[in-house]
Amino acid sequence: MAAATLTDVILAGAPVPHHGPWPRVVVRPEGWADATELLAEGRATLLGLWGDGGWMHMALAGGENDIGVLSLECVGGRYPSVGQRHRPALRLERAARDLFGLEPEGNPDARPWLDHGVWGVRHPLGSPAKTTDAAPPYPFLTAEGEGLHQIAVGPVHAGIIEPGHFRFTANGETIVRLEERLGYVHKGIEGLMAGADLDRAARLAGRVSGDSTVAYGLAFARAVEAAWHADVPPRAVWLRALMAELERLANHLGDIGEICNDAAFALMHAHTGVLRERVLRASDLAFGHRLMRDRIVPGGLAGDIAEGGPAAIRALVDEIARVFPALVELYDDTASLRDRTVTTGTLDPALALEYGAGGYVGRASGRDADARRSPGYPPYDELAFAVPSREAGDVDARVWIRIEEVTESLSLVRQILDRLPAGPVRADPAPPPSIREGMAIVEGFRGDILVWVRTGADGRVERCHLRDPSWFQWPLLEAVVEGNIVADFPLCNKSFNCSYSGHDL
Helix, strand or coil: CCCCHHHHHHHHCECCCCCCCCCEEEEEEEEEHHHHHHCCCCCCCCCEEEEEEEEEEEEEECCCCEEEEEEEEEEHEEEEECCCCHHHHHHHHHHHHHCCCCCECCCCCCCCCCCCCCCEEECCCCEEEEEECCCCCCCCCCCCCCCEEEEECCCCCCCCCCCEEEEEECCCEEEEEEEECCCCCCCHCCCCCCEEEEEHHHHCCCCHHHHHHHHHHHHHHHHHHHHHCCCCCCHHHHHHHHHHHHHHHHHHHHHHHHHHHHCCCCHHHHHHHHHHHHHHHHHHHCCCCCCCCCCCCCECCCCCCCCCCHHHHHHHHHHHHHHHHHHHHHHHHHHHHHHHHHHCCCCHHHHHHHCCCCHHHHCCCCCCCCCCHHCCCCCCHHHHCCCCCCCCHHHHHHHHHHHHHHHHHHHHHHHHHHHHHCCCCCCCCCCCCCCCEEEEEEEEECCCCEEEECCCCCEEEEEEEEECCHHHCHHHHHHHHHCCCCHHHHHHHHHHHHHCHHCCC
């Protein structure tokens, strides 16, 4: 009989010591199957699925704070596929097979995912085997019907963007199927993490996806701090949130303009581009880097905010608050623009729920989720903010979520500056004399970022897994473009703005 809840599955497993803040347990195949059934029935949400030597780990949420990691030993390098019952796991299993050689029995898709046959080695994080074999042509899925044709786009694109291949099947201008192929910017981040000291590992985490360097730095730091039970000075906690909200502002302002630009409304793009540049310059003045890269470290911050930083940020939020409402009105009152965004690229709320879609993608389709609120982390438990949500699920709804989040972030920045405590910004944690593990979930501008880390008795990283929200958003882009015209794909794509680099690791 299947377990009633995720808690039942966790209680039936063997707990792993020194793991925080949520439990990790070793389960038997029956427990793995019970968890898969919970996912298939919609009674749990998949947070992550990754390999680790001869093991597979699966992070799940059964409720707001009912979170845990299940671990299964892959006897003979095989384990029961989660993806055969729960579609969001499919690509994660394909990636684990490429990297570790772990075979998901029952997975209906035997194609590689990250491995394009150019590494010169198979299963680089498992039992590496050198190979000189040329990769066979990638077999894209087919669609049948009269008058269908294929359009291949990428992986190299006309703009200054990352590489990804999009294979459209269309009937005239109407998209019948889209299939993505990613993995072109695989950097081997998880392999580089192994054996790294904390300083190097923190720098690597901040380079998983450049537009989310603060969110990744925070997630990695919090995972280490959870593993080591390390305290962080209050001033550092509040400055971290300040940086996270500045990063959110810069990206949302940029996205709003880029979406409008893809709808041939360049005026909005120009104005929001100016505001984004203002955010980046204020960030540089306050924290010494436009993207605030390498500022967050385990134990706190690499340095305090500059003397003139608070005043510069206050002037920034005042300017945005003064200018932004007119831009929102411009968006709302431009009929030709709204004609392109309303009802275009609609994401069914049921799909958003199934995939646990985070950020503006999920919230625009009725999924009321934000890691700052639940499971939550400081100082957001002391700050007042709303999580915007809409039901329409189209490009327009995703724009409005961003608009409303800009307003919320302006409020949060003011609250943080008003209540910023004094004191030090770093407390170097001492490595415990044993293996420790920790996990953190942090809200980036795209949605929830998960980092799981294990450190050795020497304080170095033994294994670190970093999961971008794009893993659960890229497949949904394929779904929303069906029935739309090919010319609206750039609009749909930008309204999702999934990370290539964060996905490809």
